[in-house]
Amino acid sequence: MSQQQSRGLPGFLRRTFRTSDSNISATNTLPDEDTPVPSVLDNNGGENATGKVEAPAADLNSEKRSSSDSRISGTSASASNAATPITNRAVLETTPTSASSTGSRKHLRTIAFPPLPHEMDANDEEGEGDTTTNNSARPAAAAANSSRRLLDESIQSTTTSTNNNPAPKSYKEIQFDTILASPIIPIRDLRKLAWNGIPPHHRPTIWKILLGYLPANTSRHATTLVRRRREYKDAMKQHYDIPDDTRTNSEQETLRQVLVDVPRTMPEVPLFHNDRVRRCLSRLLYIWAMRHPASSYVQGINDLATPLIAVFMSGYFGGKDCLDGEVMGDVSDLMLEEIEADTYWCLTSLLSGIQDHYTSDQPGMQRMVMHLEELVNRIDADLAAHLKSTGIEFIQFAFKWMNCLLLREFRLSCVMRLWDTYLSEGDGGFEDFHVYVCASFLVHFSNELQQMGFDELFQFMQNMPTDDWGDREIEILLSSAFVLSTLFGGSEAHLNVVRH
Amino acid sequence: MSTRADEEYDYLFKVVLIGDSGVGKSNLLSRFTRNEFNLESKSTIGVEFATKSIQTEGKTIKAQIWDTAGQERYRAITSAYYRGAVGALLVYDISKHSTFENVERWLKELRDHAEANIVVMLVGNKSDLRHLRAVETDEAMAFSEQHNLAFIETSALDASGVDTAFQRILTEIYRLMSRRNMAAEEGGNQPRLTSGQTISLSNEKQPRKNCCQG
Ligand SMILES: Nc1nc2c(ncn2[C@@H]2O[C@H](COP(=O)(O)OP(=O)(O)O)[C@@H](O)[C@H]2O)c(=O)[nH]1
Ligand SMILES: [Mg+2]
Numbered sequence: 001m002s003q004q005q006s007r008g009l010p011g012f013l014r015r016t017f018r019t020s021d022s023n024i025s026a027t028n029t030l031p032d033e034d035t036p037v038p039s040v041l042d043n044n045g046g047e048n049a050t051g052k053v054e055a056p057a058a059d060l061n062s063e064k065r066s067s068s069d070s071r072i073s074g075t076s077a078s079a080s081n082a083a084t085p086i087t088n089r090a091v092l093e094t095t096p097t098s099a100s101s102t103g104s105r106k107h108l109r110t111i112a113f114p115p116l117p118h119e120m121d122a123n124d125e126e127g128e129g130d131t132t133t134n135n136s137a138r139p140a141a142a143a144a145n146s147s148r149r150l151l152d153e154s155i156q157s158t159t160t161s162t163n164n165n166p167a168p169k170s171y172k173e174i175q176f177d178t179i180l181a182s183p184i185i186p187i188r189d190l191r192k193l194a195w196n197g198i199p200p201h202h203r204p205t206i207w208k209i210l211l212g213y214l215p216a217n218t219s220r221h222a223t224t225l226v227r228r229r230r231e232y233k234d235a236m237k238q239h240y241d242i243p244d245d246t247r248t249n250s251e252q253e254t255l256r257q258v259l260v261d262v263p264r265t266m267p268e269v270p271l272f273h274n275d276r277v278r279r280c281l282s283r284l285l286y287i288w289a290m291r292h293p294a295s296s297y298v299q300g301i302n303d304l305a306t307p308l309i310a311v312f313m314s315g316y317f318g319g320k321d322c323l324d325g326e327v328m329g330d331v332s333d334l335m336l337e338e339i340e341a342d343t344y345w346c347l348t349s350l351l352s353g354i355q356d357h358y359t360s361d362q363p364g365m366q367r368m369v370m371h372l373e374e375l376v377n378r379i380d381a382d383l384a385a386h387l388k389s390t391g392i393e394f395i396q397f398a399f400k401w402m403n404c405l406l407l408r409e410f411r412l413s414c415v416m417r418l419w420d421t422y423l424s425e426g427d428g429g430f431e432d433f434h435v436y437v438c439a440s441f442l443v444h445f446s447n448e449l450q451q452m453g454f455d456e457l458f459q460f461m462q463n464m465p466t467d468d469w470g471d472r473e474i475e476i477l478l479s480s481a482f483v484l485s486t487l488f489g490g491s492e493a494h495l496n497v498v499r500h
Numbered sequence: 501m502s503t504r505a506d507e508e509y510d511y512l513f514k515v516v517l518i519g520d521s522g523v524g525k526s527n528l529l530s531r532f533t534r535n536e537f538n539l540e541s542k543s544t545i546g547v548e549f550a551t552k553s554i555q556t557e558g559k560t561i562k563a564q565i566w567d568t569a570g571q572e573r574y575r576a577i578t579s580a581y582y583r584g585a586v587g588a589l590l591v592y593d594i595s596k597h598s599t600f601e602n603v604e605r606w607l608k609e610l611r612d613h614a615e616a617n618i619v620v621m622l623v624g625n626k627s628d629l630r631h632l633r634a635v636e637t638d639e640a641m642a643f644s645e646q647h648n649l650a651f652i653e654t655s656a657l658d659a660s661g662v663d664t665a666f667q668r669i670l671t672e673i674y675r676l677m678s679r680r681n682m683a684a685e686e687g688g689n690q691p692r693l694t695s696g697q698t699i700s701l702s703n704e705k706q707p708r709k710n711c712c713q714g
Contacts, residue, residue, distance in 0.1 A: 256598075257521065260521055260522035260543075261521075261543050263540065264540055264541060264542050264543055265542075267540035267541070267542060299521065299543050299545060299569050300543075300545050302543075393580060395546075395577055395580065396546070396547055396577070396580065397546075399545070399546035399547070399577055400545040400546040403545050403546065404545055408542070408545065455551055455564070458548075458549060459549075459550070462548050
């Protein structure tokens with residue numbers, strides 16, 4: 001690839017590219033069109049109503065690219081104007097929105113807009129219920145015939161983004177407000193926007209939507225919540241509120257394991273020291289295990305519930321960070337019940353996409369570790385060779401990264417930012433895209449790692465030095481992962497690489 | 501790769517920690533290698549290790565101690581975990597009888613995955629929890645004699661028995677090996693260690709004479 005094109009990339013990637021296959025050009029493989037894969041949320045014993053939405057093809061790459069660049073140059077992406085005509089909707093910005101509370105959602109819902117084209121599409125396909133988790137925020141494959149055009153556009157947008165003309169700070173927020181105010185939420189637009197981070201006060205609702213827990217049709221939100229929370233209560237009666245001596249041995253063993261793990265979940269976050277929160281966590285993990293016997297409870301799943309709990313709790317406090325646990329005095333039992341039920345369903349949805357990570361022998365985990373190793377071989381041959389020479393195996397350090405989705409590597413607030421993007425990626429977020437993130441993460445430390453022998457390496461990677469990481473570092477990681485995924489992404493993308 | 505002087509050693513032994521989750525394996529490891537104890541340590545995911553060198557019978561032995569999750573699910577990493585281990589600390593919690601009952605299962609796991617002549621020590625941890633004791637010392641002692649295991653009680657919390665446990669298993673491994681080596685020398689052309697056992701498992705550091713090839 002040419003010098004010029006690599007200039008906008010984070011430093012460590014730039015270095016990496018020199019050692020990568022020079023036949024592959026980043027720009028040529030920029031994805032072009034959304035190719036929605038009609039897949040449905042796994043239907044676990046009827047736990048998830050399913051529906052699908054076929055999103056219209058749209059060109060979002062130039063935007064994505066420019067916003068990646070903007071993270072580095074510090075300017076905001078204005079190219080998204082093209083994809084989301086919001087001018088007539090910007091009026092909404094004056095409407096106070098707190099999308100996290102159902103009340104104000106109702107209020108917003110009454111404001112009618114002529115639907116945008118993609119909204120109509122979404123409307124057409126809106127299935128019985130809940131879900132629209134299928135459309136990736138960014139396309140999976142590149143169509144060769146238009147990659148030239150994309151190339152031009154991406155160069156253009158790169159130049160404009162360096163044109164220091166920062167939009168007002170609330171610009172992004174207005175976009176979120178607008179999208180969330182639609183009677184039928186345009187999921188694909190939402191993903192595009194959310195890919196670059198969700199403002200904390202919108203996060204609870206948007207995560208629920210992206211996880212398919214809340215339907216795109218906002219008029220159904222309130223009833224959906226009522227129904228799902230009631231269903232969870234029923235599950236609780238069936239599985240949890242029963243005498244211990246009616247549990248089988250293996251059920252008792254599962255309960256024991258959950259109870260061993262809950263007190264050592266996120267010990268560095270005071271919120272999870274709270275007994276009421278711990279009871280919620282124990283219950284929902286145990287009930288999830290009972291309802292998913294193929295995997296049952298696996299250590300690490302406890303970690304995965306923590307961002308959900310923290311985010312959903314923040315929804316009751318205008319997006320306020322609840323991690324210090326100080327809000328607990330103001331959290332009523334009813335709120336906590338709702339948070340618990342919502343967390344249960346959202347965890348169920350999240351895990352249904354990566355189910356074979358936790359079944360016997362964890363095939364999904366092994367597949368991801370192999371993919372990671374392949375990737376590192378291609379993007380940083382020196383590092384790969386060094387790791388090999390020390391005798392370290394990828395499974396030895398990357399297992400935890402896969403099993404806990406990097407929750408052990410980053411502080412919880414960083415994980416929230418990371419998950420904004422994973423959720424926006426659609427089905428592959430917690431699997432495919434995650435592997436690219438892991439690769440970027442590893443390669444980020446390439447120089448240091450190459451100075452280390454086996455012992456040092458292993459211990460370094462047991463405890464990666466990310467204490468001073470914040471959203472910015474996570475975003476750099478995400479943008480380089482995005483570039484990697486367009487370079488080396490899925491089998492389809494390979495086939496569509498155009499070589500010049 | 502550089503090897504500092506204080507990392508020089510005569511032997512490198514890989515020792516694994518096994519036992520039910522929550523019995524205190526990770527804390528035994530941190531107590532021994534860093535003199536740290538943490539009441540709210542996270543569950544172990546995947547494999548971890550730490551090292552510490554000790555002296556025994558005039559030799560420096562570097563112990564590479566591996567720790568993993570107690571849950572059965574993690575088969576994906578099991579074989580690499582046991583590969584090359586010359587010692588195992590099989591830990592139970594003296595305040596939870598079920599963790600002692602599962603010791604048999606862990607012994608089977610060792611038979612299935614570890615080298616036949618691995619040195620095993622039964623460790624009854626959390627001996628500080630006197631008022632909650634559910635496994636009597638005599639019971640565990642009898643069990644260990646019956647299965648030909650070394651036995652000790654420890655507390656990662658108050659540190660009692662921890663150094664002794666590691667010191668004893670490492671010394672025993674060392675003695676066993678020197679005996680084997682002598683036998684091997686007398687027996688002629690046999691390899692230095694029997695049954696394909698490697699002592700240095702990480703491919704990284706060999707005993708000091710050839711430590712700097714990397
Ligand atoms: N009282 C007491 N608690 C301990 C001791 N060792 C570990 N623990 C506690 O037991 C729990 C599990 O310990 P951990 O080392 O994580 O167990 P592992 O799952 O076997 O690695 C933690 O809360 C520890 O603080 C001990 O010797 N005494
Ligand atoms: Mg542990």
